[in-house]
Structures are given as C-alpha cells and as structure tokens.
Amino acid sequence: MANGFIDEFKEFISRGNVMDMAVGVVIGGAFSAIVTSLVDDVIGPLIGVLTGGIDFSNLAITVGSANIMIGAFIQAVINFLIISFVIFSVIKAFNKAKALTAKPVEEAAPVTKICPYCKSEVDIAATRCPHCTSEIE
Numbered sequence: 001m002a003n004g005f006i007d008e009f010k011e012f013i014s015r016g017n018v019m020d021m022a023v024g025v026v027i028g029g030a031f032s033a034i035v036t037s038l039v040d041d042v043i044g045p046l047i048g049v050l051t052g053g054i055d056f057s058n059l060a061i062t063v064g065s066a067n068i069m070i071g072a073f074i075q076a077v078i079n080f081l082i083i084s085f086v087i088f089s090v091i092k093a094f095n096k097a098k099a100l101t102a103k104p105v106e107e108a109a110p111v112t113k114i115c116p117y118c119k120s121e122v123d124i125a126a127t128r129c130p131h132c133t134s135e136i137e
Contacts, residue, residue, distance in 0.1 A: 035083060035086055035087060035090075036083070038086055039079065039082050039083050039086055043082060043086065044082070047082070055071075055075075056071040056072075056074040056075045056078070057071050057072050057075045058071055059071025059074065110124055111123070111124055112124055113126075113136070115129040115131065115132060115134060115136055116134075116136065117129065117132050117134040117136075118131050118132035118134070120132070122136065
C-alpha cells in the first residue's frame with residue numbers, strides 16, 4: 001500500500017507541468033524580491049519627494065474603543081497600485097523587446113485561384129477549370 005502511494009507520488013512529481021510550476025514559483029519569488037526592491041528603494045522615495053513625504057500608515061479612525069487603521073489600508077492600496085504599475089511596465093517593455101527581435105512571418109504562397117468564369121476555386125497550376133472546362137490563365 002505505502003509503496004504504491006510513493007510510486008504514485010513519484011510519477012506525479014516528475015510530470016513536466018509540476019516541475020514547470022515549481023520553477024515558475026521560484027522565479028516568481030525572485031522576481032517579487034526585485035519588484036519589491038524597485039518599489040521600496042527607487043520608486044517609493046521618488047514618490048515621497050513628489051508628494052512631500054505624505055505617510056498614510058498612521059491615519060486611524062476611532063469608533064468606540066476600536067481603532068480602525070484606515071491609513072494602513074490606504075498605504076497598502078497605494079503600494080499595490082505602484083507594484084502593479086511597475087510589473088505592467090516591465091512586462092510591456094519585455095513584450096516590446098521580444099516583438100522587435102521576432103522574425104516576421106511570411107505569408108504562404110497561394111495554392112488556389114478563382115476561375116474568372118464560374119468563380120470556382122481551382123489549383124494554382126490549372127490551365128482549365130475542372131468545373132466549367134474554361135481555359136484559365
């Protein structure tokens with residue numbers, strides 16, 4: 001029983017899509033660290049300079065004895081928008097660079113033509129239409 005379970009697990013883990021997913025998670029984690037550093041260390045300070053150093057994180061609303069940290073939520077939303085914009089910009093630049101290096105796809109030569117008399121589709125090398133028997137160029 002246990003041996004069958006282990007064999008089944010080995011088969012599952014060695015599938016290509018599971019390995020691809022694992023590689024994607026690792027690369028995603030590394031990319032997340034890069035984006036977080038870019039936002040926290042480069043873009044965040046620039047936005048701080050432009051906005052005069054506004055910090056919403058300490059803004060709170062007190063309702064009875066509850067302290068609602070609305071500022072932390074606002075800061076999280078702002079951080080999410082900044083990170084989303086940075087990721088969008090990086091992916092857009094990557095796709096544009098990829099499109100610039102891609103080879104244009106050549107259109108295939110036509111293999112048929114239209115008979116000018118009966119408007120049927122005939123082979124490109126045909127000199128006579130098989131439908132109406134007219135001579136065609």
